[in-house]
Amino acid sequence: MNFVLVLPAMIAALALGIWVAAILDATCRSLVAGQGRMSLTAAAPLRAAASYMSRQRLTTEAPDRMNWFLSIASYLALAAIGLAMVPLGPNTAVIGISTSVVLWGACESLVVVVVFLHGWSPNSPLALIGAYRYVAIGLPVMLLSMFVLIAAALPARSLDLREIVTSQAGMWNVLRQPLGLPLFLFLGLSLTLRGPFDYADSADLAGGTSVEDSGADRAGWQVARLAMLVGFSAMAATVFLGGYLGPVLPGAVWLILKTLAVMAVVIALSHLLARMPVARMLGLIWKVLLPLSFVDLLWAGLAALP
């Protein structure tokens, strides 16, 4: 496919994905709260965005304006880069690089930096606490995703996402490496600052790193979070659910369906799982989840032996 065609299509898909994610999130929240399906209106996310955009931008005392703006813009950019690496068909991806899994890892680690800077730049106590908490949780969660991704790359014998998809023609990685997808979903919750892994922007800090965001900044940060959810869901669908592979329907449709399924699961998890204090969560990650990811890697390595 032509690059000139694929890039606008990807941007349109990202925008559409953000909109769908916002609606799913609002629906799930009202369902969990027992309010029925009241908030399922298609225009609600757009109205909320317009309302934020039309408000003035407040600022704090002596903020770091450049890093504040850059953190929001980079978060969105990292989400777009993640989505651009997803293969749309055999040998077709907007960013076709032979080490795309490592590039996704770089995106994950830069997300930790970006969220930290977003909390650090406003020069505000609650935002700063959110930033430091997120680094403590975000770094080990990223570590476990590295092991899970290396395990997924082993059967393909390649660090290229396109090869990883082709290697799943016989059996999807979600069945071949049953520990992989659940562990990777935890990374998704952490990357998108959701539910039990949201130590950056949670309500116990009155909004954490985004407590000082207002006007267009706030709209931008929330859009970037949802964009990261879209990018992550497409990545999870590619690495574990066979990406564009599927019978009858064209590959792109399969990819979109699987992405939406992963997105729905992540949103449901973010509303259903219980939150934990930071120390207990750190214990869970280092003592339970990381060893589980070692088991996953060992399992995949033994299975991939010739």
Added chain:
Amino acid sequence: MTDLAFYTLSALAIWSGWRVFRVDSMIRATFALMVSFIAVGGIALLMSAEFIGVATVFMMAVEMMVMALFMVMFMMNPAGLNPMRMVHQYGLSIGAGFAAFVGLTVAVLTTNLPNNPLPAGRDTLRDLGIELLGQSMLIFETAGVTLLATMVGAVVLSSRGGRFGDTNEGAVPPGLHPGGAPAGRKVETGGGHGGHGGHGAHAGHDMIMEDADVKDVDTHQSHDEAETDEPAAANDEHAGHTHHTATSDPTSDKIAPGDPHKTHGTEH
């Protein structure tokens, strides 16, 4: 096109490297260094070193984040927003910088740099893997074990039972005379308007006023309205305050004697 990308990335690497020594905060310096390394990773990508280039970005992002965290832990400047001088020992550092520059320049100019383009279809990733786990294995494993020992050392240093005793004891400054009570400010107990702004708040308020007039008008409208009722000659802020309480205006209770907005209004 490749040349343009190379010169852009080189300029970014040099500029952000220079910024490391010009900014006044550890966090800014750390992430300026990260940008510099990411630009170098981009140059590695241009040289078809796809794994090394991307891995550089990945490693530097994690490494600089951890480094920023450890620096903040050791330097007791929790936010990193407090301005501080990032350079010291001028004579020594100028000498070291000059020596390093001369050494590297001589090395680059005298080395016969290889110029063999990558054959098409060559799997550099495989070559790198064979190299890492083949002939160079001992070197990399030695470096790996050394780094691990360093990490364990850093964790021990930053753990609770540190050099100055248990951190649970609290960071209490030493007394002014041997055996005396800890020096420093005592935390004031009791309510009142104590935390409602002093001279620091004045300065900060004036600074923000320059570029955020719109915000000020919106959020402090109640103050402004209250102040319009005041006599114009209320230069003494205490007098202004008593005036408010006398009229029993509901908004006046919120205006403390040291309120920065009010003083700002009366100064003009």
